[in-house]
Amino acid sequence: MNSGILLVDKPQGITSHDVVSRVRRAAGTKKVGHAGTLDPMATGLLVTGINSSTRLLTFLVGLDKTYEATIRLGVSTTSDDADGEVVERTDASAVDDPGILRGIEQLSGDIDQVPTTVSAIKVDGRRAYDLAREGTKVELKARPVTVSRFDLLARRDAMADGLPVVDLDVVVDCTSGTYIRALARDLGRGLGVGGHLTALRRTRIGPFDLRDAAVLDGLEVAPRLLPPADVARRLFDVLELTPEQTIDLGHGKKLRVDRPDSTAPIAAITPAGLLAGLVSVSHGVVRPIVNFPTDEVSS
CATH class of the missing domain: 2.30.130.10 (PUA domain)
Structure with missing residues (x-):
């Protein structure tokens, strides 16, 4: 085993760099990279390259992706996901299914999306999340993305900290650079109750599927490498x-x-x-x- 592409199912709670470190140890080489970062909260498909195959990673970053996610309506956070601090809670009991579907439709197709403030986008040479953590006001510009599928799979009504919330299970097909956290934020904002992401799992990157990915525990690299x-x-x-x-x-x-x-x-x-x-x-x-x-x- 010298070179190849390895599909990994990233577990929750670790960074994409942590995955790379573990693949390096399992593969016995320092030359390992990845295409398309997943936040620590997120799970699912991470494409890694070993040795000379890292040269392919540049061409994988821009591929379309599929995500399964859970959006909570009624709670807004600083990062637009569950890792951020809660900034507002709103009674979401009045949100109805037709309104949700209209909101999803408005966020489908070719749209201009303002990325999440707590993101890796660079502003004047610095990461937006570093500026946000320092208390600096960060204003990111909207950029075009395509959401080719945004389907509602299930709705669950629940209570959180004494207020009614609505949890939505969704599946999204989108172009590279689309922030699913921003979709959650904008859906909740459009419905007047706020929203954030509570779960995110990437299931596809271009032609690569999560079903073919290896888990990190007990990872044997050579048998799983794609030439x-x-x-x-x-x-x-x-x-x-x-x-x-x-x-x-x-x-x-x-x-x-x-x-x-x-x-x-x-x-x-x-x-x-x-x-x-x-x-x-x-x-x-x-x-x-x-x-x-x-x-x-x-x-």
Whole structure:
């Protein structure tokens, strides 16, 4: 086992960096990274890369994602989730299902979303959450995101600290950069009662599913590794190299191919089925984007 992509089911209460540290120990290498941070409160799919496969992670961050979540209406927090301090409580007993569905519809499709203040977004070179913790007022700009699915699965009426609240189980398909915490905040705000996220589980990143993820307890890395070529075939168009092309690409020589221009990455696969690199094509000439060592493969 030298290189590959490892899907991990992150447990609650630890950071994504904690997951990376544990994968490093299990894999016996320091070169481990991840694509797409999950907050400590969140659980679910975290994609990690080992050794040269960390070069693939850049191309995974922007993939669409699916989340299962629970939204509590009637309580607002500083972080828009259960880890923050409560700032307001409101009787949510008057919230009806038609109103909830209208609110969900307004937050679906192409929307402009103001990210959660307690986030990793940088403001003047500093993380927003660091500024917020210092008491600095942080104003983040709205940015376009797409929520392609926002479905209500269940509603539960409950009591919290003596006031009626409403818990909603939902599933969301969205583009990268969408804050599910912000959806909870904005849904509650639109209904006039406030809201925050009490549970979040990521179940999909692009073509990768939580059902294929490994748990951290007793983790054995090698049997769970996805070879970089297999991952690249799921994500990109493929250029099947000849033996001669494999050698020339490795030596940095110019390759000419009969295929349309493409600035999007193309996976260059060797006759042995290994990922030689990601390339683009311009005027019939193959141009390297990133190379991969074909002598470093998962076994």
